[in-house]
Amino acid sequence: MHRRLDVLNNKSFPAYVVWELTLRCDQRCTHCGSRAALPRPNELTLEQALLVIKDLIALRTREVILIGGEAYLHEGFFEIIKALRAGGIEVGLTTGGRGIDLELAFALKAAGINRVSVSIDGLEIIHDMLRANKNSFKNALNALKNLKQAHIRPAVNTTINRLNKAQLEELYDFLKLQNITAWQVQILAPLGRAADRPDMLLQPYDLLDIIPRLALIKKRALEDNILIMSGNNLGYFGPDEALLRSLDGKTGDYFAGCQAGRYILGIESDGTIKGCPSLQTYYYAAGSVKEKSLTEIWQSSEELLSLRSKTKNTKKELWGFCKTCDYAEVCQGGCTFTAHALFGKAGNNPYCFYRAQVLARKGVRERLVRTHPALNKPFDHALFRLQVEDYNAPEPAEPSVGQMLRIRRNKEQA
Amino acid sequence: MIQCLSCSGFIPENSLRCPNCLRAGNLSNKISSQVKIATKIAGASIVSMTLMACYGAPPDDFMKVRKPYSKEESEIPQEDDKERDKEER
Numbered sequence: 001m002h003r004r005l006d007v008l009n010n011k012s013f014p015a016y017v018v019w020e021l022t023l024r025c026d027q028r029c030t031h032c033g034s035r036a037a038l039p040r041p042n043e044l045t046l047e048q049a050l051l052v053i054k055d056l057i058a059l060r061t062r063e064v065i066l067i068g069g070e071a072y073l074h075e076g077f078f079e080i081i082k083a084l085r086a087g088g089i090e091v092g093l094t095t096g097g098r099g100i101d102l103e104l105a106f107a108l109k110a111a112g113i114n115r116v117s118v119s120i121d122g123l124e125i126i127h128d129m130l131r132a133n134k135n136s137f138k139n140a141l142n143a144l145k146n147l148k149q150a151h152i153r154p155a156v157n158t159t160i161n162r163l164n165k166a167q168l169e170e171l172y173d174f175l176k177l178q179n180i181t182a183w184q185v186q187i188l189a190p191l192g193r194a195a196d197r198p199d200m201l202l203q204p205y206d207l208l209d210i211i212p213r214l215a216l217i218k219k220r221a222l223e224d225n226i227l228i229m230s231g232n233n234l235g236y237f238g239p240d241e242a243l244l245r246s247l248d249g250k251t252g253d254y255f256a257g258c259q260a261g262r263y264i265l266g267i268e269s270d271g272t273i274k275g276c277p278s279l280q281t282y283y284y285a286a287g288s289v290k291e292k293s294l295t296e297i298w299q300s301s302e303e304l305l306s307l308r309s310k311t312k313n314t315k316k317e318l319w320g321f322c323k324t325c326d327y328a329e330v331c332q333g334g335c336t337f338t339a340h341a342l343f344g345k346a347g348n349n350p351y352c353f354y355r356a357q358v359l360a361r362k363g364v365r366e367r368l369v370r371t372h373p374a375l376n377k378p379f380d381h382a383l384f385r386l387q388v389e390d391y392n393a394p395e396p397a398e399p400s401v402g403q404m405l406r407i408r409r410n411k412e413q414a
Numbered sequence: 415m416i417q418c419l420s421c422s423g424f425i426p427e428n429s430l431r432c433p434n435c436l437r438a439g440n441l442s443n444k445i446s447s448q449v450k451i452a453t454k455i456a457g458a459s460i461v462s463m464t465l466m467a468c469y470g471a472p473p474d475d476f477m478k479v480r481k482p483y484s485k486e487e488s489e490i491p492q493e494d495d496k497e498r499d500k501e502e503r
Contacts, residue, residue: 117471182472
């Protein structure tokens with residue numbers, strides 16, 4: 001199986017690559033980590049992209065997921081897919097689905113794409129609000145329908161946040177009716193535009209409610225022949241870890257540390273290389289394929305070597321709760337970009353089921369409070385502090401959907 | 415790591431009890447160790463994980479272990495899977 005591998009050996013290679021082809025996007029999602037809208041200056045041309053593909057083939061890459069913005073808005077989109085497929089690399093697409101009409105769906109199939117993951121972040125009202133587009137939900141459903149007609153396996157991915165967390169069961173039931181094959185769920189990290197909206201973010205203790213519910217949904221999904229998988233930033237090490245992390249729920253998988261730069265690689269549309277597509281560019285950029293070959297960057301960049309050495313320096317790099325955690329050696333502080341997005345450095349991640357459970361047993365919980373805003377750049381982040389409070393402290397009133405819509409309208413008018 | 419027989423949570427190597435359900439892990443450790451050895455002998459890797467990324471997509475690997483759930487899907491050509499199977503063999 002191409003995405004499942006032994007991560008404890010020392011032979012790193014970019015097995016799974018997520019490639020942002022362009023930052024140009026046909027939607028302006030309110031929680032977009034890369035603040036996608038217009039293309040980056042100096043995005044890779046088709047010619048430059050084909051050189052990158054040669055390196056990916058040489059580095060034994062197994063799978064590339066194309067993202068954006070909207071990857072299909074890149075001028076060389078189909079040629080890039082064909083070149084990857086010709087090199088024996090699996091190609092997938094993650095998309096908002098707005099532009100996937102029947103013609104594009106058949107063209108994707110003809111180019112060699114076998115599956116597409118459409119982002120659906122809630123039922124219609126919530127999804128459309130998050131996507132800042134009244135017809136976004138209908139467009140996404142149309143995309144699923146068109147993909148099926150073109151014999152492409154449709155999957156869905158959802159970013160869980162405070163607005164949609166109550167809808168998970170209902171959303172699963174709805175997606176099941178759409179005949180999806182797989183559903184990836186992750187939590188909203190305060191990157192990009194999401195960092196501008198702290199009320200939308202989950203609080204760490206929300207995981208005590210969300211993860212057991214997801215586990216129940218996954219049990220149902222296995223019966224329904226639908227795969228549900230946790231993204232890297234949803235966890236960690238509660239009783240449902242193995243169920244949520246295993247393909248069939250039975251193989252006893254667990255989060256074995258961040259694999260950024262070890263088996264995962266991110267490529268930004270201007271050729272910047274990172275260990276993971278969501279890592280903060282200013283801190284984790286390992287070089288540009290415009291200056292060095294991808295092979296050279298992969299083998300010798302200090303940033304990637306540093307990510308790879310994490311397993312050896314686990315205790316040294318962890319801080320806060322994660323440093324003393326029972327699972328520190330294995331977990332290594334969870335998802336690097338999520339922790340970095342909160343505190344400006346990795347190694348202490350409050351978005352953790354086990355941590356929230358330990359604190360709850362002591363009668364307390366952690367609340368994230370934003371102290372500094374983000375800088376308005378792709379994959380930028382705000383800064384937060386952790387406030388420890390009584391577990392039953394009153395919850396600050398959450399804005400209703402109507403209030404959120406009014407806030408957005410006011411901001412747009414301003 | 416081994417799994418607690420009581421709650422299914424994982425028990426770190428040096429722990430004497432399950433950090434999740436707080437039950438003593440000695441008995442389950444012994445049993446699970448035997449299971450672990452048996453699993454190793456069977457050739458399955460217990461340190462394997464499925465690579466994921468938050469801007470990525472769910473893995474396709476599951477398609478190999480599930481059955482088509484509809485007539486429509488069963489008609490989807492699976493040539494790529496056959497080729498990949500050959501390569502893996």
